[in-house]
Amino acid sequence: MAKTLYDKLWQDHVVRMDEDGTALLYIDRHLVHEVTSPQAFEGLRLAGRKPWRVETIMASPDHNVPTTDRSQGISDEVSRIQVETLDQNCDDFGINEFKMDDIRQGIVHVIGPEEGASLPGMTVVCGDSHTSTHGAFGALAFGIGTSEVEHVLATQCLIQKKSRNMLIKVNGSVAEGITGKDIVLAIIGKIGTAGGTGYAIEFGGQAIQELSVEGRMSLCNMAIEAGARAGMVAVDDVTIDYVKGRPYAPDGQDWDKAVAYWKTLHSDEGAIFDAVVEIDACDIQPQVTWGTSPEMVVTVIDKVPDPAAETDPVKQEGMMRALEYMGLQANTPIADIAPDKVFIGSCTNSRIEDLRAAASIAKGRKVADNIKLAMVVPGSGLVKQQAEQEGLDKIFIEAGFEWREPGCSMCLAMNADRLEPGERCASTSNRNFEGRQGQGGRTHLVSPAMAAAAAVTGHFVDIRDLE
């Protein structure tokens, strides 16, 4: 029978299955960071257990780390204790950790792929909802809670039920300047933040095949914002070329054997999906969110929607609440909205291609006077190094951006980088929830080029209008 990509990945990892469909699923790669792991390690110790296969774990502190000078360590005591706890746990159990002073340190969803630790055909988990990122490699990757982190540590498995299959097909090619971020925001705008709940989403179609692996990562990263724990893209030559030669990727005979297997990781002709959504790529414009949920999104040439036009009373109430929180009036042109801060970074958009796209806009321009802070936070030490080799840091600094150390930073503001109440931010991150980037902060999600364009013009602008 014809199988979907998800069917294949699932089937290859089932250890055992009960009659009611409850399965024990084997986990190949476990990424660990400081926020969701301490209680899991504590549980492991209390039960006198050890990690089942310690070599499958890769750890790095990312949420709490400062993005400014690190020579003095972390000044916030609570943050420091959490990072030290991760270091201690990794040392005690012999876990491979890229500590804060390691060039390879970074956001776990950036370093897994960068190191070749996230591979096609793997099951990849992490106590972090944006683990869906790694589905870009044709892997089954999803976020888990802390109880499950402990469960994977102790057993190398998870108790799971199979999700349903959804195919989101983006037909045709996107226009120049339209990124994986714009595609995924357009998808979320169409299906809603709960549209993918209960599904594993496969993204397919010409526009997806034409994306780089990094673009596919931005896309799969936000599958969770559409409600799906896992998003994925079939393996092709682009995937295989990206993986080749990375430190933890297979080599020699293993490489050939792996590639032969990876080439089977696509949905078969005639495979049945429980739901199919089709989108025309040519309709996708640069996206900007206006509200407090990623589904509250329009294009840069649109206006802020009017709740009066909404017929569903719960939705209407949500829109009014969002407008009030965001300090926006209905029908305001998006291009008239002026941010106070600009954040380029996060597990969605902090890879080298993201920084190149932002730098291409920043080059030869200056951050506008009304922008209090424009910051670029690379996703890892190695991304930072690569960007500096290409001279991107100089472009940003000359334009008036701050060039920072790697971490999650202002995506969720667990470190010192945050919005003050009422501040508005053009952000390349993934969530515009109330308070996400700091209590009272107002987030507009955009692509890296759109964020850089907002920084240099002082308001949202269609990047295609910038010459």
Next chain:
Amino acid sequence: MEKFTKMTGIVVPMDRANVDTDAIIPKQFLKSIKRSGFGPNLFDEWRYLDHGEPGMDNSQRNINPDFVLNFPRYQGGQILIARKNFGCGSSREHAPWALEDYGFRVIIAPSYADIFFNNSFKNGMLPIILSEALVDQLFNEVEAEEGYRLTVDLEQQAIIKPDGGVIEFEVDEFRKHCLLNGLDDIGLTLQHIDDIKVYEEKRKSEAPWLFK
């Protein structure tokens, strides 16, 4: 894990859709390395008018009298009714920890985000899915009657209303079994050590690069 069998409690109506985990427990409280103590900061940014940080004396803070959790009639609430897509956003288990620490044992909503739903069961909490129409009806009844309580009987998969009316609900058999008996997932999985080892041997021959 604490068993869940049957309970009766005050019902609190949370009349918002898409309540996300950042709202349930804001990020600054995620810096704790403990599993408990999150209750006083549940819904922190909605519940208090001032900015909360870990270690603050919450009894001295400025509470928001307009937030439902602060209404005198809902004090001691143990059952939360909510709108669709409750618990969306991050995978933080701190969200169910905070709800449980506050005193909630049951949530009733038309739908949940997958990770939150899953995390709740692992902490002795029961998230129940009812149709939007039934949830609407419960919202109306709770708001109309001070001291409105429901009884939730997991064994019978039934919600008993003050007027004696019964609403039945569905629950996954495996999760029900774990909740009723307070079973720890890890203990259950470790009963299958042999299966895991057999799988590993087979996989090692098929995909040796995963074992290096």
